[in-house]
Amino acid sequence: xxxxxxxxxxxxxxxxxxxxxxGDLNLKKVRIQGYLDSSTFPxxxxxxxxxxxxxxxxxxxxxxxxxxxxxxxxxxxxxxxxEVREKKGDLKIxxxxxxxxxxxxxxxxxxxxxxxxSEQEALExxxxxxxxxxxxxxxx
Amino acid sequence: MGxxxxxxxxxxxxxxxxxxxxxxxxEGIARDVGFPENDIEKIVMxxxxxxxxxxxxxxxNDEPLWITIxxxxxxxxxxxxDAGDDYRDRFQKNVELDEHLREMRQxxxxxxxxxxxxxxxxxxxxxxxxxHLTLVKFLPR
Numbered sequence: 001x002x003x004x005x006x007x008x009x010x011x012x013x014x015x016x017x018x019x020x021x022x023g024d025l026n027l028k029k030v031r032i033q034g035y036l037d038s039s040t041f042p043x044x045x046x047x048x049x050x051x052x053x054x055x056x057x058x059x060x061x062x063x064x065x066x067x068x069x070x071x072x073x074x075x076x077x078x079x080x081x082x083e084v085r086e087k088k089g090d091l092k093i094x095x096x097x098x099x100x101x102x103x104x105x106x107x108x109x110x111x112x113x114x115x116x117x118s119e120q121e122a123l124e125x126x127x128x129x130x131x132x133x134x135x136x137x138x139x140x
Numbered sequence: 141m142g143x144x145x146x147x148x149x150x151x152x153x154x155x156x157x158x159x160x161x162x163x164x165x166x167e168g169i170a171r172d173v174g175f176p177e178n179d180i181e182k183i184v185m186x187x188x189x190x191x192x193x194x195x196x197x198x199x200x201n202d203e204p205l206w207i208t209i210x211x212x213x214x215x216x217x218x219x220x221x222d223a224g225d226d227y228r229d230r231f232q233k234n235v236e237l238d239e240h241l242r243e244m245r246q247x248x249x250x251x252x253x254x255x256x257x258x259x260x261x262x263x264x265x266x267x268x269x270x271x272h273l274t275l276v277k278f279l280p281r
Binding site for chain 2: 012035037038039068070071072074075076078079081082099102103106107108109111112
């Protein structure tokens with residue numbers, strides 16, 4: 001067990017952020033690894049808040065290595081989505097396990113945030129935005 | 141898990157850092173009992189939401205949380221006991237999911253998740269000012 005300090009025990013959450021371009025758009029790609037629950041969501045919240053303050057309004061979230069998400073984690077995603085859309089930006093998600101996809105679908109999040117199967121597809125969607133209406137699918 | 145009728149009691153500190161290990165524990169219990177994968181995920185998520193709720197609304201973080209797990213021939217029953225504020229009003233409130241999504245609300249889905257994912261959920265406030273939240277999942281037939 002790697003204990004950094006009293007508040008870090010058992011915390012298994014990592015973010016890797018890179019810069020990506022889609023045409024003239026400057027995006028931040030955030031790869032989330034581990035679990036996003038009540039203990040770890042503040043890290044993501046703070047990180048995305050900082051990026052927003054720095055002027056980033058386009059985000060690509062890679063959730064391939066996300067092993068668990070709670071309502072707190074979903075709340076962070078909802079919050080950032082609301083903020084970027086208010087600023088005429090957007091957020092797209094690439095890759096998600098079936099388990100996380102089921103949670104998204106059952107709670108209706110798949111209506112708001114489309115999941116793309118590849119980064120290339122998501123980047124093309126940033127350049128060619130279109131309205132998507134999709135009924136949530138109860139996969140449980 | 142042992143014979144039907146066994147009761148397990150857990151006493152846990154009110155630390156969010158323990159949510160991960162507790163999820164692993166309940167995943168193990170649910171799998172051992174024989175729930176299908178989808179139900180295991182629902183049980184784990186519901187317990188996680190309930191504990192997060194208890195810790196978030198706690199009046200005294202030094203007070204431990206108690207979890208009781210009971211298995212009968214029909215169901216797995218999990219009761220979380222905390223000494224936080226009465227949250228009957230929040231428990232009884234129904235979330236309008238469409239409205240929640242349309243307004244892009246950041247909070248308020250925890251209890252909705254529990255009520256959606258579990259087969260039966262009961263809240264009780266005792267005279268000793270404890271909250272008892274019981275989550276029940278019926279065993280597959």
